[in-house]
Every structure is written in C-alpha cells, then in structure tokens.
Amino acid sequence: MTLSQAVTLVDTLARFHLKGESRQYFLGYLWWVLEPLLYVAVFYLVFDVLLGSRQPDFLYFLMVGKLTFIWFSKSVNQAAGSLEANKGLMAQTNLRKELFPLAVIHQGVYRQLAVFGFLICFLLMGGYLPSVAWLWLIPLALLQAMLIAGCGLLAALLVSLRRDFRLVIQLGTVFLLFMSGIFWDLNAIADARLRDGLLVLNPLANLIDCYRQVLMLGEAPKAIRLIWLLGESLLLLIPAWVAYDRLQFWIARQVVTR
C-alpha cells in the first residue's frame, strides 16, 4: 500500500465512522459540540456556581481548557481500543496496524475543527477581540495533534499487549484532568520551580496554558514552551513509529488470537 493509499484509507475510515456514528443519534453531528459543552456545563456548575471560583472569566477559562483537553482524552482512549475493535479486519488483511489508531485520531481532528469553530464564536460573543496572536492556534493545534498521535499509538500498542492497560490509560487521563490546570490556573502556583516543573513534565498543562495565552490574552506563546511541546511529542511519536514498524506481525497475533 502506497503512502497516498494509506492516507486515503485513514481519511475514509475516519469520515465513514463519523457518518455511521452520527446516524445512531437523533441529534447526529450536533453531538460533536454538545457533548464537550455538557462537560463544561457540569464543571461550571460545580466549580463556579457551587464552589465560587475566583478565576476571572471562569466560563471562558474553563471552556478553553476543557474543550482542548477532551480532544486529547477522547482521542487517546478511543485509539487505545482501536486495534481490538478492528480485530476482525486484522484477521483478514495485512494492513499496517498503525492505520487503525491513526483513523481514530483523525476522527478526533474532524470533531475538534467543529469545536474550535464553536469556541472562537463563543469567545467573540464574550467580547474577546481577535488578534494576530490567534493565528498561533494553528501551530498549537498541530502540536496537540502530534501529542495525541504519539500517546494514542503507544496506548493502542500497550492495550494489544495486555487489556489491563485500557484501565490504566483511563485512570491516567483522569489524573491528567486534575493535573493540567483545566479548572484552576497553573500560574497561581506560588513556587516557580514547581510550576515550571509541571509545565515541562505535563505537556497538556503547557498546551492548555498556551491556548489561554493566545485566545484569552492575545499573546504569542513563548518559543521555548513550543519547543518543549515539539520535543515531547517527537519523543513519543518516534519510538511509537519504530515499534509499529517492527511489531506488525506481533500485534496481529496478540490481537487476533486473544
């Protein structure tokens, strides 16, 4: 299979899956935006209405953080189960195994484009003025897509080794939900070393903070933080790529004969 055929196949698998999924629900494609918004509503109710957050513009702050986090968490969790979900196909064809998690990750990209569109409209309605800095949204989204691809490919590989990793990955994304500054501000950490350490160790926290800087403050993110994000994404992507390249048969055997 040529690269162009692989790209076509991943794109078609993603689009057809989304089409099939939307047909299962009365509200169809609307769920792409409704589902993350319901999560935001729940968090807003708990942290602002009930607990009284002191964060200015908390709703916008929460939306930028939560809507970008959901892209990551949903894509990685779905990618983790993608090899198992395509067990039947894997038993019948010798397709490259990474195509399955990549198709799932690509679905997430389509969904997130709609979510970003909604987020921008919401920020504009909230009085946030668009600036040149908003263009940084494009490299940030690309970096997030790379990070998701690295994590998603490795997650699928781990689940093909042992199903137990599925639970570990689900717990891991819950841990990241609390550690990435979604409903609290990382900049409120008084200890600068601790704050910087968290930004370095958790690329999602770094990403979400950069998104807020761009969309809410209209500022360009610091180059060093983007370089960190790129480095960390590549650190996940390169070993994942090498592993898939070497373990094609092993993956098929693990998944099909389980």
Place this chain on the structure above:
Amino acid sequence: MTALLTLTDVSMHFSREADSRYAVFGGINLKVGAGECVALIGRNGSGKSTLLRVMAKIFAPTSGSVSWAPGVAVSLLTLGLGFRPDLSGRDNAYLSCLLLGLSRDEATQSLSQIEAFCDIGTFFDEPVRSYSAGMRARLGFGTALMNRSQVILIDETLSVGDQQFREKAREALERELAGDRSVVLVSHAEQQVQRLCQRAVLLENGVIAAEGSPDDVLAEYAATIGKTP
C-alpha cells in the same frame, strides 16, 4: 511451474491459558504455482485458517520461512470486509474496495459493478443493519470479487445466499479464477474441491498428512474422519 508462494518447514505456536506453547502445526512444506488451485482440507481446529493467514502475511510463522515471488500480491478473499452496520451498502462497498488496496477512482468505478452483481435494488443505498443475512452475503461476495491479487486464499466463504445466488457466485468465482491467478481454497464441499482444484493437501494433527490429487486426498480425509472414535 513457477512457485508464487513457498512454505519451508513452517511451524506455528500460540500461547493459550492451558499451554503457553500450543503447536497449531509444524514442518509444513508447500508450494503454490502460478495458475494452480490447491485445496486445503482438514477438520475444524486443524490450523487451516491460521495457515492461510501465514500465507497472507497476516501472521509470521514461529519458525520456518514463507517466501512470495517478487511483486506478487497475496490476499484472503473475505466476505464483508469490515462492514459497518450504520453505513449504506454503497459506502461499505467503497470502503471494502479501499481496504483491498484499490485507489479512490478504482473504488468509485467498481461500485456500479458491485451494485449490479449484488442485485439488491434500492437496498444498496440503505444502511447495512437493515439487510437480511442473504443480502449481506451478496454485498460481501460482490465486493470480494474486486480483489485483484494474483494469489487468492479462500476460507470457506462460497456457500452464501439462496440457491440462485449460490450458482451465480460459483460461476463468477470460476470466471475470476480462470486466468493465471493462483488459489488456495479451504473447503469442506467435495464437489467444489473436485471441480476447482488440481491438487489437495490434508492437514491433520498439525502436519501435512496427505498431498496429491483431490480425489485421493478426499478419500484419505474421509478415512481419517471414519477412524475417529
């Protein structure tokens, strides 16, 4: 005869709960020549499907070697390759064609041929979840015929649909296989094996127990089954 596919001393072990090195088969030596149709016969669980997957490059053997002639495409002929119930027959057929390695244009062009072969009328544009088992089989067979590989591996998938469609499917398959394509056919249908194959191989207790003309090997298989208590 040029061998398109050669298996040399191939063995396969799987890890099972009761046995970490369960031997599916071992010491398999087999050659498939250009234009040849070989039947693979054996009881359920004898490893026929696993052997086809080794030939189709889906599994690597635990030991031994499998070689394919340069540039030769080998694939399993499968019904309903990854059919998604919420998509229409048309969408599923298109997706199956891409999975078979066809380009976007080739897949689009194949749709009218598949639609005509399936003969399921307006259902072709309805979600597959609304299909009867026979309609699914028709769609599956129609898309499987788009497989253009030189070596086709068939795993007991020919008896589908009603009597009329089975006849149509048999004719279509024999027409497709009439050229210089090679076939490895797993089948329990004696007549089919006798009509289509020049050679047969009996897989029993993880080894090749007999190899030769379909009539001889089928007789050996019948005797083997007869011996079973």
